[in-house]
Amino acid sequence: MNTSTTHGAGVQSAVTVRDAVIDLLRRLRITSVFANPGSTELPMFRDFPDDFRYVLGLQEAVVVGMADGYAQASGHAALVNLHSAAGVGNAMGNLFTAYKNQTPLIVTAGQQARSILPFDPFLSSNEATELPKPYVKWSIEPSRAADVPLALARAYHVAMQEPRGPVFVSIPVDDWDQPAHSVEPTQVSTEVRPDPHALQQLGAALDACRRPAFVVGASVDRAGAWEGVVALAERHHARVFVAPMSARCSFPENHRLFAGFLPAMREKIVAALAGHDVIVALGAPAFTYHVEGCGPHVPEGAALFQLTEDPSVAAWIPTGSSVVGNLRLGIADLLARPAPTSRELPLPRAARPRAAPTPLMSVAFALQTLAEVRDAADIVVEEAPSSRPVMQDYLPITKTGTFYTMASGGLGYGMPAAVGVALARPGERVIGLIGDGSSMYSIQALYSAARWNLPITFVILNNSRYAALQEFAPVFGFAKTDPVQGTDLPGLDFVALGAGMGCKGTRVADPALLKNVLTAALASREPAVVEVIVA
Incomplete structure (x- = not known):
């Protein structure tokens, strides 16, 4: 079981909000801050600790993009600090991308002092928690300064819970020097094991079919299920396609069973999957389209299954069955089933011709x-x-x-x-x-x-x-x-x-x-x- 830590208000003597937040971040192993400075954020960084690093981006979209890459490559939540309304606005394009990438980001933004918020002051954000929606999983401006550390603790857990994604905390500028209590560690599971009965149905269909196909998406790599998917494909001699618009690589593209990339168009997806009687989408929506299409979503006679950690994706599958849960755990459970009867290997993908040098380079x-x-x-x-x-x-x-x-x-x-x-x-x-x-x-x-x-x-x-x-x-x-x-x-x-x-x-x-x-x-x-x- 994968777990994360925090929570639980301590009973220690009062410290400042800044002290409690720095201590919390250190406990969470979040010691890099991706940021672009603004006046309403300056008190957060007074007496900046030596074991932290401030990663400067020259524009807020750059800040969020850097944090996104860092969080994905490390597998751990990253901390972003933005200026109030204008800075969050500049960041929205890459915040939308982080949401689609399922990247765990804790996005903080400054807010004007609580004492002058009723007067619509310069650099305030009138509806700070609404501004980044709907592209954050959770958004809050704590009611009291003392609640800021607990809000950040909750934000961390929400960001790391599958399906992962960015969260937002608005923090008034005068909160940082107010008294607060430290936040002590607790543990929260971040992965859910798929329903055994639903996996049994998926596994039985795979065992009984003649010509299976897998469609893999970013969540396979994100969940650490790469090796499991390779083993499952080899066990079933399944051809493996990459889902449309996948943002990660989830299967070795030089593998004997690799079948190529699906386009984001319904008719072309159906044509590419023709001849397969069971299609299993692993860690990918079934399917992402870019242009209007018509006709069936899968080839005639084919059964569609989907294993995803995202219940909202499972809710709109146009046909077939969905199993919701962590990809790595679900694949491991499918591999724990008795090995099926061996079937014939599919033909390999045709090799591409080499590109020749031309005066104007291709x-x-x-x-x-x-x-x-x-x-x-x-x-x-x-x-x-x-x-x-x-x-x-x-x-x-x-x-x-x-x-x-x-x-x-x-x-x-x-x-x-x-x-x-x-x-x-x-x-x-x-x-x-x-x-x-x-x-x-x-x-x-x-x-x-x-x-x-x-x-x-x-x-x-x-x-x-x-x-x-x-x-x-x-x-x-x-x-x-x-x-x-x-x-x-x-x-x-x-x-x-x-x-x-x-x-x-x-x-x-x-x-x-x-x-x-x-x-x-x-x-x-x-x-x-x-x-x-x-x-």
């Missing part, structure tokens, strides 16, 4: 080269939406905990998340694979990477446009030759931008030079920008 060649020079243990943090299908073909991810992207579709996550991942996994090489358009949403993250001298190589694929929008436009009636307003991005210089924030950089357009440039950047153990000019 994305496929760029990512194929990156795959050849990186170590399989290097961590890839990706935000290059138009290049993702090519990445899925030419940059296979083969190890658990080595791939992160945004589940929300919102931009501005990837660059700061790479910083957070590197802070959480010291000594490991991180590759930020970012599109040129995406990078400009949170380019300030380069400053934080340089400030902490992190081993991150930011590979920026520069095609001088918002390619994803141009390529998606025909779905909404554009002719292929029609211009799409606001989607061209000429004249950006990422080497210069990186240099201005302390990161060395190289621009490469010649395919013959790319391998050496990437090799040198990855070997440097310093933050670096590699701007790759692609078609």
Whole structure:
């Protein structure tokens, strides 16, 4: 059973709110604060303890993105400190992403002094607890200063309880020096074992079927169920697809049973799964769609099962059966069943042809080269939406905990998340694979990477446009030759931008030079920008 600690008001002599909060955070092993400073937050950081670190982001979206990457890579809640209403507003895009990523974040924000709140003062947040909704699991502004430590203790437990996610605590500026009591540890389970009867039905269907398919999503990797899913797929000779828009890698993409990536379109999902009589979605919604579709949600004659830790996802499954509970525990229980009768192995996925060098470098060649020079243990943090299908073909991810992207579709996550991942996994090489358009949403993250001298190589694929929008436009009636307003991005210089924030950089357009440039950047153990000019 996975547990977390806190709670229970102590009876010690009174200390300040600041003292009690710092003590609580230390007990919870939360000693990194991801923040952008503001006046209503300053008292929190007076006499800042030596065993804590303040990770500065130059914009609030960067702050939340860094904390998101850190929490995901560490598997533990991260603390965010934002300025009152304006700062929370700036952070909302990446707060939405953290919610979709199921990232446990404790987000605190300053509030004006309680004594002047009735007068609508400057820098106050009129409805502080409503501002971040609905993209936090819980939101509070404690009624009394003395209640702040307990509110943060509860916030921690709510954030860590599956399905995990961000929570929000608004703290008036004059609370920090008020008397409070320390918060002593308790334990709260954060995982729920799936119902044995429901798992029995799922297991029986798997045992009896002829041609099973698994559809894996981010929660497999998030829950530490990677090895269990591999073992279950091998036991049942099941083909394994990746769910649409999955934000983690949950199955080795070089495995004999790996079948590829499902698109976010109903008809194409049904076509890809055709011929399978039992389909089991593991740690993924069944299914995430991006455009309107019609017809059945699964192939005719197929039975659909879903194992998810999120009851809200289970509630809208369009057909079939859902089992709610922790993925790692559920997979372990399925593996504890007697081994089924062996069935024939499915045919392997066809290999992709190699990408050839061309005068104007293709994305496929760029990512194929990156795959050849990186170590399989290097961590890839990706935000290059138009290049993702090519990445899925030419940059296979083969190890658990080595791939992160945004589940929300919102931009501005990837660059700061790479910083957070590197802070959480010291000594490991991180590759930020970012599109040129995406990078400009949170380019300030380069400053934080340089400030902490992190081993991150930011590979920026520069095609001088918002390619994803141009390529998606025909779905909404554009002719292929029609211009799409606001989607061209000429004249950006990422080497210069990186240099201005302390990161060395190289621009490469010649395919013959790319391998050496990437090799040198990855070997440097310093933050670096590699701007790759692609078609």
